[in-house]
Amino acid sequence: MNNPFKKEEKIKPKVAIHSITGCAGCQLVIYFIKDKLLELLGEIDLVAAPMIKGKNDEGPYDLCFVEGLVASEEDLEHLKKWREQSKVLVAWGTCATHGNVPGIKIFMDEKTVEAAVYKNRTGLKKGLKPLTPTPIEEHVKVDFSISGCPPEEIEFLRLVKHLLLQMNPVIYNEPVCVECTKREIKCLLEDGKECLGPLIRGGCDALCPGVNHGCTGCHGPLESVNIPQVMKLLEANGISEKLVKQRLQKYAGLKFEKLGVKLK
Amino acid sequence: MGKVLEKEGLHNFILSLQKHGLLIAPVTTDMTRFKVLEAGDKVELNNNPFFPLKKYFLPNEEPVLKIKNGLTKEPKLKEPKKIIFGARLCDINGLAILDKLYLDQRFVDETYKKRRENTTVIGLNCLNPPSENCFCGSMGLQKEGYDLLFHERELDYYIDVLTKKGAKLVKHLRSEEFDFPLPKTDKKLDPKDLWPFMADKFWEKDNDLCVSCQRCTILCPTCFCFDLHDDVNPATKSGDRLRTIDSCHSPDFTQVAGGHVFRAKRLQRYRHRVMHKLQFFKDKFDRSMCTGCGRCIDYCHSKIDFVKTINEDFK
Amino acid sequence: MNIYNSKQYKILDVIKQTGDNTLLRIKCDLNPMPGQFVNVSIPGIGEAPISSASYNDKLLDLNVRIVGNVTKAMTQLKKGDEIGLRGPYGNGFPMKELKGKDLVLVGGGCGVAPLRGIIEYVDLHWKDYKDVYMFFGYRTPGDILFKDEISGWNDKYKVFLSVDQEVGANPFNCPVGFVTDNLKENKVPSNAVALMCGPPIMMTKTTEILKEKGLTEKQLYVSLERHMKCCTGKCGHCMVHGQYVCLDGPVFTYDEVKNLDE
Structure with a gap:
């Protein structure tokens, strides 16, 4: 055959x-x-x-x-x-x-x-x-x-x-929220906590939210993200702009700058 | 014709269901979820679970085909008998809507069909909306899709019996004729033809708030768009062809081989979801694809209220 | 029967058409109507929808241009290999409704392949149709598809080829220009129907010219390209304005799909 x-x-x-x-x-x-x-x-x-x-x-x-x-x-x-x-x-x-x-x-x-x-x-x-x-x-x-x-x-x-297999590789390209929601994890952002999930490329199966720790953004941002709105949501949770910017700087500062966030 | 169960008999009735199959019901811990009932679990009668009923019929990921030596094979269907207690009419009507796609006479999804046949769905009618964002009262829900539906009255539960499968479970109970009322909600979506409102300006305000997290589609009782992709071991050439829940909010959703993305803008994707739920499906099947469960508002990071937008701004 | 599963068919021939187009000839009784498509399965790699390039109850021709993983894997198949297919899917061109009409086929590049199904259909049902006009455009003379069949078409139908650039030999003496240039310069009856497949810009320009020639939007049929996964109206990928391109299309009248703001 x-x-x-x-x-x-x-x-x-x-x-x-x-x-x-x-x-x-x-x-x-x-x-x-x-x-x-x-x-x-x-x-x-x-x-x-x-x-x-x-x-x-x-x-x-x-x-x-x-x-x-x-x-x-x-x-x-x-x-x-x-x-x-x-x-x-x-x-x-x-x-x-x-x-x-x-x-x-x-x-x-x-x-x-x-x-x-x-x-x-x-x-x-x-x-x-x-x-x-x-x-x-x-x-x-x-x-x-x-x-x-x-x-x-x-x-x-x-x-x-x-x-x-001689394929063009497929690299996971969805936000952390996708895996987090599929795992039926209680949303930390909704709970008033600090979580960068909506901005960040997943693929981690929402490892940190799964143990009640907000996403700190270790995968870096997705290309098409609504950064200003997520910043507003974090601020509404009492997280200062300064702190949010520190978080964005931590893993992928250069990339966030390219996406329009002023970090310097 | 329906049946009647005294209130104090409810607990024993639920437990007795276990002898007919795997018993699933809403249980509250940090939030309410459908789960297989275990010793010590208390059935939640007030909240609507976070993740809708669809997961027992269309799981987030499963193999639709096995791949062996470079050939696809149909997996053996092993569908245990399941009994789901405590689903709300929004989720149950959601199944009736998914039936239109997955039991489409031209292309019947056999796995879905088998699961529908092997699952007994026992609904729980809402006397009060579980969330302030519920708007099912305006979505034309039908008394359909369940085997039994419990409606709480002052002293007892009236049980609406729709199928033989359901009737078997309550044949020992007293019969009664009663026309139970459908749930009512304060929040209502105005029935509107949305075609005149396709222009970007109607969608911009909500789109500015959307963070493309896809929670609205994943948690929707009727969203089950999916991706098919292969996962094989290159050494043995064996593995699975997987079906994974997908979302029209993902930019990759409309990408074709070669790279072009048809809905490249977030606004286009946001509009497509709402239009599909409220207009496109209705044009084809004469009913809305939305059952008004309110999850997409409840669990939206930005609490985008498209019902309010449509009612107030679409004119 | 699992609707996602495919059946295996034997590849009778692999014909290199041009630098990047390969024709797979498959022993197959699926017999899609012109404009319908099959979903090709390469287990381990995935599936891809490919339009039928033939009309034949024993054979199926698939023209493949490498654009992704599956098409790449398809072009590596050899004569005698087997290939998984399911289908046929889609509505196809409404050949029965078009009886008694003049047909204007407009194709660009590999968009010509689905139109060849129409030609083979008309070959068998020639009494049912009036004249067939073909306006096919390619990048260069080397990119021309179905080269061996062109003289045969010329005997029966009105064939107009064009190339964007004259590179290398030009055995068919194609004028340099776009499909639309040929279309402008030649007469087509205003009660004809046009059947189009090609890049969006070609379809838009063609439509303008045909409207000038008196054809209405209801006389124009286009074949749409979308991302199709399940091909059975479930997965949602191909949906545009509520229409499943896999079930309700891929052929639509221009009237139905114009101004498609996604």
Whole structure:
């Protein structure tokens, strides 16, 4: 019987999981997938994953996940190299897609921030040349962006599956409220609390509202959101504009600025 | 012809339903939800549940087909017998409306049909509207879609019996003839032809308040637009073709392969939802698709009151 | 019978038509009317609605242009493979109502494919119709669909081809210009009916010209493109102004769909 899936002899796609400045939590999500990851490993060739492998190949890669953001010359060098070496480059996690917490530095005086973390700059790695922390798409072309702090394992699996099936990957693109409502969680915003749900890309199955904690926005905003109205709703719940702006700055300040919010 | 149950017999009657199938009823914790009744649960008789009845007939996500070795197969239908107690007429009429689509003679959805057949729906008539946003009194609800409907009177419950399936459960009770009244609401939607009000200016005010969260469609007793998509394991080529509840409020809803989005503006999407509920469906089926449950106002983040807008501003 | 399930059919031939159009010839007895469509299933990838490009009770031709995942997967199929289909769906062009009329077919690019179903229908029912005029426009001569059939059409019908740009060989000596230029310069009877499929801008311009030639909006039929998922009037994706494009369409009179502000 012929069927559309009849497999031709082919070489497994070469996959890399690389990291620049960040906390490594996004990579861990992938390694914690365990059984399903092992299943996938039969279909891919994980040629570089420095966190878990001793021997790691340089490119070319068919698919390269990059977590973290550009915060130093060294980061930028690595990123540019991986971009050149990769057919498909994925920004994996909110540092990579939106700048995340390190990106707050953009909105503050850089020296003040550095002084607060590295007293007398003694903790700074020798020879490190810091750059303004920015998401990777500010520097190289990104094929797919999957946000999240950390992103969800299902988003990794779905993307790899779709690419293996030679599909144009579908990336979840609905607000947190959708999954929250489907799970029949009592609305925190309605309850007078702080929740950024309507602004933020879901895919997390409303993890935080599910444990009675308002969405803090770790996935960053959707493209088509009604920001002024959500700001009004939050203010009506007694959350000051200043605090709301701090929240928006936390994970995706640059993106919110691009969507018209003045954060500086 | 109906039946009568003394008030003090209600509790035992509800519990006795468990021997006929999986018993589902509204239960209140942090809010009221339909759930499978477990020991210790108290049946809520006053509030209308957050999520409507439709979830037992059209769940938010389920496989419509199995995929095996690159071929689709029909999944085996295992539909347990269910008894749902305490649904309101708005949700029940919602089922009658969904029947028009899902039991459409040309294309009958077999899973939905089986669930309708295997589920006994016992309604509870509203003496007072459970929410100030209820406007079912103006939506022409019918005495249809349920097997039994309980109407509370001073001393007892009058039980309206619509089907044989329902009659079996109450055959031991005393018979009576009584014409029970449909729920009344203070809030009313003026019956209006909405076609003359398609221009953007009629929708702008409400649209400015809409945050596209999709709660109104997910919580609507008659909204079940869906997406079909495949989820397979690339190694085994096996998995599911899934049906997932979708919403006309999502910009992706009208996107075609190639990228074009037909309703790219939020206003177009907002207008489409309201027009579908109140006008488009009526043009085809001679009744509104809205049953006036008020959830889309109750649970709207911005409390957009389209009933008020239509009554006051559409002229 | 599960209405979402499809049946498997054998692919008899895969014919590369142009750079980005492929014709799948399928052994199939679904026999859609011209303008109707089938939903193609590629398990694991998904489904896509594709208009019939034929009128035949033993064969079904589907012209595929790669626009998404399913169409991409379809073009990778080979002769002898099987393909899942369900349908036919939609109203199709009202061929029976149009008996005794002159037919004006206006197509742009792959929009010509559904119109070929009409040509095959008229081939079999030629006594029922008067003249058939074809105004087909393509980007370049290389993009012309159904090249082998054009001389046959020329013998029986009035064929007017045009290309936006003259790139490479031009074996049919197509004038450079839009479909609408050809339409302007040629006579069509004012009691004819026009059947159109193509990009929205083409349909709008065509309508203007045909109205100048005395055709009313009720004499103009258009085939609409929408996102169709279930094809059975349930999923809601294709609904526009209360009409399900999958059930009530995809063919509408221009009168019904003009000024469609979504």
